Amino acid sequence: MKPWIFLGFLVIVANFYSQTADALLKSVVNKINLVNDYKAELQVKASIPFIKVPIANATIYFKKKDKFKVESKGIAILPKQGLSDLTGFLGKTSAYSSVLGEEKTINDHKTQLVSVLPSDENSEIILAKVYISASDALIYRTVLTTKNSGTVSIDYEYNHNKQYGLPSKMTFKVDIKKFKMPKSVASDIRNNDQKKKYKENEKGTIILTFTSYTVNQGISDDIFKAD
Amino acid sequence: MLRKNTYNELLKIATKIRSYIGIGALTLLILIVLFAMKADGKSYVGFVTASFEQTLSFNGKILNGNLIAFIILQMLIVHVPLLIALVTGDLISGEEATGTVRMLATKPISRTGIVLSKWFAATIYTLIMTLWLGFLSLFVAKWMFGTGDLIVLNSEGLLVLPESELAWRFGLSLMIAFLALWTVATLSMAFSAFAKNSVGPIVSTMSVIILFTIIGTLDVSVFDSIKPFMFTTHMAAWRSVFEDPFPTSTIVESVVVLMLHILVLLGITLYRFNKKDITS
Numbered sequence: 001m002k003p004w005i006f007l008g009f010l011v012i013v014a015n016f017y018s019q020t021a022d023a024l025l026k027s028v029v030n031k032i033n034l035v036n037d038y039k040a041e042l043q044v045k046a047s048i049p050f051i052k053v054p055i056a057n058a059t060i061y062f063k064k065k066d067k068f069k070v071e072s073k074g075i076a077i078l079p080k081q082g083l084s085d086l087t088g089f090l091g092k093t094s095a096y097s098s099v100l101g102e103e104k105t106i107n108d109h110k111t112q113l114v115s116v117l118p119s120d121e122n123s124e125i126i127l128a129k130v131y132i133s134a135s136d137a138l139i140y141r142t143v144l145t146t147k148n149s150g151t152v153s154i155d156y157e158y159n160h161n162k163q164y165g166l167p168s169k170m171t172f173k174v175d176i177k178k179f180k181m182p183k184s185v186a187s188d189i190r191n192n193d194q195k196k197k198y199k200e201n202e203k204g205t206i207i208l209t210f211t212s213y214t215v216n217q218g219i220s221d222d223i224f225k226a227d
Numbered sequence: 228m229l230r231k232n233t234y235n236e237l238l239k240i241a242t243k244i245r246s247y248i249g250i251g252a253l254t255l256l257i258l259i260v261l262f263a264m265k266a267d268g269k270s271y272v273g274f275v276t277a278s279f280e281q282t283l284s285f286n287g288k289i290l291n292g293n294l295i296a297f298i299i300l301q302m303l304i305v306h307v308p309l310l311i312a313l314v315t316g317d318l319i320s321g322e323e324a325t326g327t328v329r330m331l332a333t334k335p336i337s338r339t340g341i342v343l344s345k346w347f348a349a350t351i352y353t354l355i356m357t358l359w360l361g362f363l364s365l366f367v368a369k370w371m372f373g374t375g376d377l378i379v380l381n382s383e384g385l386l387v388l389p390e391s392e393l394a395w396r397f398g399l400s401l402m403i404a405f406l407a408l409w410t411v412a413t414l415s416m417a418f419s420a421f422a423k424n425s426v427g428p429i430v431s432t433m434s435v436i437i438l439f440t441i442i443g444t445l446d447v448s449v450f451d452s453i454k455p456f457m458f459t460t461h462m463a464a465w466r467s468v469f470e471d472p473f474p475t476s477t478i479v480e481s482v483v484v485l486m487l488h489i490l491v492l493l494g495i496t497l498y499r500f501n502k503k504d505i506t507s
Contacts, residue, residue: 050384051279052471054376058286072287075376075387080284149282174282204282 021098021114025090025130027137031165032087037063037219038166041212044076048204049176053077060210065091067224079172079206081149086128086142087165095119101129106140107157109133124148138165150175161213172206228336229344236348240314246352249310250359256306257299257363261371264295268372271298275380285378292369293377293393297469299364304404304465305440308411309433311356315349316415316428319500324424328505338501342420346493349412357405365397379469386471400465403478406485407462411436413492414458420499455480458488 044056058072068084070076089095101113111131118125124147131141144152157169240246264271268290276285319342322328331341377388388396411432418428439459442450454460464481467474 048279048283051283051387052384053387054389056287070286073375074389075285075287075289075378077279077387078284078286080280080282176282177278 021100022093024100024112024114024132024134024137025098025116026093027134028130028132028139028165029091029093031137031163032091034216035062035064035164035166036216037061038164038213038215039217039219040166040210040214042070042076043209043211044078045207045209046077046204048077048174048206049202051077051204061219061223063219063221063224067221069224077206078208079149079152079174081124081144081146081152081174082142082154082172083170083208085124086144086154089118089123089125089128090116090130095123096128104131104141106131106155109138109140110135111140136162138162150177161215164215166210166213166215168210170208170210172208174204174206176202176204229340229347232334232336232340232344233347233351236318236345237351240348240352243314243317245317246314249307249313249356252310253303253307253356253360254363256303257360257367260299260302261295261368264290264298265371268295272378275378276385279385288373288375289378290372291375291377292365292372293374293390293397295368295372296364296397297377297379299368300360300400300404300465303360303364304407304462307356307360307408308436308462309429311353311408311412312415312429312432314352315412316419316432317425318345318349318416319419319496320422320428321419321425323422323505332505338503339497342416342493342497342500346413346416346496349416350409353408353412354405357401357408360404361397361401377469381466381470386469388469388471396468399478400468403465403468403482403485406482406489407458407465410458410462410485410488410492413489413496417492417496417499420496420503456484458485461485 039059039061042058042060044058046053046056053075056072056074056076058070058076061067061069061071062084066084066088070078096116096118098117099115101115104111104113111133114130114132116125116128116130118128125144126147127145129141129143130139132139138156138158140156142152142154142156144154146152152175153173155171156167157171158166159168161168272289272294273280276289279285319328322331332338334341336344374390376390377393379386379388414435415428415432418431419425422428422431436459439457443454443457443460461481461484464478464485467477467481
């Protein structure tokens with residue numbers, strides 16, 4: 001086989017896989033685009049090294065394109081990446097390139113890995129590995145590699161709002177960096193016990209359970225104004 | 228007679244300007260902290276959550292009255308003893324300095340009764356100071372900043388306590404803070420029984436607190452065996468109330484140690500005053 005024929009074959013194959021990856025992402029984005037706004041009740045259960053926090057309840061609001069607000073009476077700890085920014089990022093199809101990867105079964109759902117690489121060098125997301133089920137155009141797992149937040153892994157579960165791609169449960173696994181206690185803030189003179197030691201690559205888990213979705217019912221812009 | 232004498236002692240405290248210096252200074256300090264938090268409290272909160280900010284976002288009202296009250300208690304619990312000692316350190320030595328101790332001894336009350344009435348008056352003054360501290364830090368702070376969950380930073384990391392649990396925790400912490408200040412008041416009275424002027428007991432009380440606090444904070448194993456017996460170690464027990472799980476045994480131990488200090492110091496004061504030569 002002549003080299004240029006082989007090269008041409010490679011280009012065609014790569015193009016085919018890229019189109020398939022794009023098509024998969026497009027099917028997800030099309031679903032997400034059906035949502036103009038939504039409101040949902042959120043329960044946050046966090047298990048994070050060095051943080052002890054009770055289960056928190058909050059209300060979340062979203063409005064196209066990128067208006068997002070969490071309203072919580074108590075203190076709710078949420079992951080910095082992967083909640084509202086990911087869908088916004090995937091929506092800008094020109095801002096990244098995608099490559100099709102392996103097949104994987106996640107929670108009985110056959111998924112296809114799509115690796116998403118942003119074109120913008122300043123993008124917070126360096127690489128997004130998105131596991132998409134072709135049968136229902138839903139994301140079942142995302143692994144985000146970010147500049148500042150380390151690696152964030154997100155597992156998705158769906159029930160009533162599958163048609164909009166809105167999850168009923170999201171399980172985040174986030175990297176926790178070494179906790180540095182500002183001594184001027186915490187003068188804990190009684191505590192002479194052995195302090196909890198930091199282990200490399202400690203992970204924190206945050207489980208978000210969404211209920212009472214109201215989708216496309218209209219949300220006032222005033223809600224998103226800062227308090 | 229004891230009750231009447233206690234009332235007289237309270238009147239003496241009430242007529243002295245130095246009694247109001249403590250309350251005035253406490254009020255001013257708390258108002259300054261409240262003003263500072265109103266002006267730039269968010270950066271203080273950022274300081275608390277900074278270690279986690281890159282990965283996590285903290286939602287909800289973190290800067291609220293409960294956090295401010297906790298910050299005020301943490302800041303002032305070290306300084307309030309000085310304000311207490313300013314008054315209680317003068318109770319016995321002041322009588323000696325002005326020469327009124329002899330006249331006091333002519334009253335139909337035993338020397339033990341005199342010391343106890345002064346001690347009861349000191350206790351009431353300490354209670355008023357603690358309640359004032361609690362009122363300003365809790366009620367005024369809540370009025371200014373609203374209410375919400377409390378975020379506590381300790382050596383183990385961050386702890387978020389739900390608002391529903393905070394009323395009893397603050398109540399108990401104020402009770403323990405009162406016990407700690409009561410110990411300081413009794414200590415300064417004990418010094419006062421040995422002195423002939425007011426400056427000595429006040430300075431001695433503060434010196435003991437500073438010395439013990441420094442020993443307590445030194446991470447040197449030599450002092451590990453004496454730390455549990457120093458009252459300054461247990462003065463910080465109010466902070467343990469804001470731990471989860473609730474450290475019952477630690478708090479009970481601190482309460483017992485502080486109570487023992489109060490009883491021993493009161494005993495020393497009684498012994499010294501009963502043996503004191505006030506006739507020459």
